[in-house]
Amino acid sequence: MKTRFFAFAALALTLAACNNDNENLNDGPVAAKFTADIYESVSTRVNQDGTDWTDGDRIGITGAGFINIPYVRESGQFVPEDKTIYFNDIETKTFNAYYPYQSDGGTVSVSTAADKQGPGIDFLFASGATGDTHNPEVSFTDKTAEGGADNSFHHRMSLIKFTIKAGDGLIFDGMEPASYTLGGLKHEGTFDTATGTTAVTEAAESPITMQLGGATTSQVIILPQGVTTSLDLTVSFNGLDYTTTLPNPSKPEANQFSAGYAYTYNITLNNKGITVEEPEITPWEPGDSNNVSITL
Incomplete structure (x- = not known):
């Protein structure tokens, strides 16, 4: 009888503890x-x-x-x-x-x-x-x-990605392009932590120069913004500057680098000629991907 009494008492305490836990869960923080x-x-x-x-x-x-x-x-x-x-x-x-x-x-x-x-x-x-x-x-x-x-x-930002390739008459072979300069964009603005919105505050476009350090791929995070003129790109390779004009975005909105979209440009350096390949899609929400060849 004593054993049974203590068993029921233990069970009652256990149920009481469970009830208290539920009350704390429902009524307390x-x-x-x-x-x-x-x-x-x-x-x-x-x-x-x-x-x-x-x-x-x-x-x-x-x-x-x-x-x-x-x-x-x-x-x-x-x-x-x-x-x-x-x-x-x-x-x-x-x-x-x-x-x-x-x-x-x-x-x-x-x-x-x-x-x-x-x-x-x-x-x-x-x-x-x-x-x-x-x-x-x-x-x-x-x-x-x-x-x-x-x-x-x-x-909430936009992304521009570059892949640089050696085309006709050129071989990198350990002497990859040194840097590139991208013009036509504004690089100063704001981000609202409460709403996730961005805004451009810079009055005029300014170039940005990115060092490659032996790499043939690079990316630039930019503020979402509209563009009224084409972007100029200059790639420095073997002491020479290769210059081209990049096509503006066409989607999801024309002439607009949109929030959350990546725009991939595959750049081929050539002694002559220009080739354009099919677009690629990036891990961000896909925007335009353009392939551009640069003639010396």
């Missing part, structure tokens, strides 16, 4: 848990193709009465850097997020000059992800396959 994907990607790293996360990446989150709260990627998930976002009631809360985290938040200045290129200006934005005390996982992912919304991170 519950920490939000954030998951995030970049459009058309899985999550492990923001690499040069712009498709993945890496540990150490920091995003800023706004929602549920919190503004610009930093979360950092650790061991494959985003965790609070200092302040934790909690759900304090049963109402559904909506969140926005951006990358990379800016301590001041709001509208921040952006330069896409040669010395600023890299993940620091690869701005991403996600919106509309929801959560509550019963469903504390806030998922910045694409849910359209399940009939939901696309809440994943999208690139």
Whole structure:
């Protein structure tokens, strides 16, 4: 009898503990848990193709009465850097997020000059992800396959990619082009961390020169912007300058480098002649890809 009595007593205490846990879950603050994907990607790293996360990446989150709260990627998930976002009631809360985290938040200045290129200006934005005390996982992912919304991170800048090839009469063979200069674009502007919008503030176009360091591929992150004239490209190879004019974008909007789109130009250096190949598609949302040959 004593054994049975103690067994029932233990069971009663266990049930009481479970009930208390449920009450805390429903009535007390519950920490939000954030998951995030970049459009058309899985999550492990923001690499040069712009498709993945890496540990150490920091995003800023706004929602549920919190503004610009930093979360950092650790061991494959985003965790609070200092302040934790909690759900304090049963109402559904909506969140926005951006990358990379800016301590001041709001509208921040952006330069896409040669010395600023890299993940620091690869701005991403996600919106509309929801959560509550019963469903504390806030998922910045694409849910359209399940009939939901696309809440994943999208690139808010534009990308121009170059592949340089040796054509008729030229051989690189360890002596690749040294650099290239791209003209016709504006490189100063802003990014709004609250809305994900960008704007160009520079009054006039200015050239940007990128060193290749032996590589035959390169990319330039730029502010989304319209162009009224064709872009001039000069490639320095073997002490000579090869110059051409790049065709302007035709999609998704004519004469416009659009947010989230990559534009790939395959450049072939020739002693004579110009060839144009079929476009390629990049890991960002595909924009134009153009193949251009440069005649000396």
